[in-house]
Amino acid sequence: MLTIGKLGAAAGVKVPTIRYYEQIGLLPAPERSAGNQRLYPGAALDRLSFIRHARxxxxxxxxxxxxxxxxxxxxxxxxxxxxxxxxxxxxVRARIARLRALEAELERMVAQCAHGTIADCRVIEVLGDHSLCAAEDHHSRPEAAA
Structure with a gap:
């Protein structure tokens, strides 16, 4: 039997994450010791490792x-x-395509830099006006803002 700390260390997962996985039902509720400490069987390590790899x-x-x-x-x-x-x-392929489009747009913005003043900065200009941006598919994408 493993304590939550030992389970987390063995699987490379933080304790709050283990508790969250229990809360949402990905991991079954563990047995408890007389002192109310969580005790996990070896199967919990296998399941947690599966979850971590999938994540x-x-x-x-x-x-x-x-x-x-x-x-x-x-x-x-x-x-x-x-x-x-x-x-x-x-x-994943769709995200890679979006990232490639973003990479191309950033490269374009940097390549157009005149190395002058902020008043003439293409990066600032494009970021301030989406219509100047060639990469259309990142407009209104929540993950692009993260």
Whole structure:
């Protein structure tokens, strides 16, 4: 049995994250010691490692929930897991395309820099007026603002 600290250290996950995963049902509630300390079986480490790896690959929590549900039933077809992975791959490719467009726009802005004063700065000018921006697909994108 592992304490929450040892579980987190073994999986490379912070304690508050483990508690959150329990709260949203990705990890089952652990047993408690006589002193009310959380005690996790080895299977919890496997499950937490699965979740962490899926998060590292960018899977959203709902997809991870579905994948965990599928992994709990090993006799069924893997078609659903494949579909979830394909959806994630498409999302990653779309994000890469947006990032490439943003990279090209930033390169264009920097290349047009005249190294003069702020009054003549192309970077400031483009950031202040979206109509001057060539990368149309980042307008109104929440993740572009993050």
């Amino acid at each position: 590292d690959l960018g899977f959203p929590l709902e997809a991870i929930r579905d994948l965990l549900s599928l992994s709990d039933r090993p006799d069924q077809s893997c078609a659903a897991a494949d579909a979830i992975a394909r959806t994630q791959l498409a999302a």
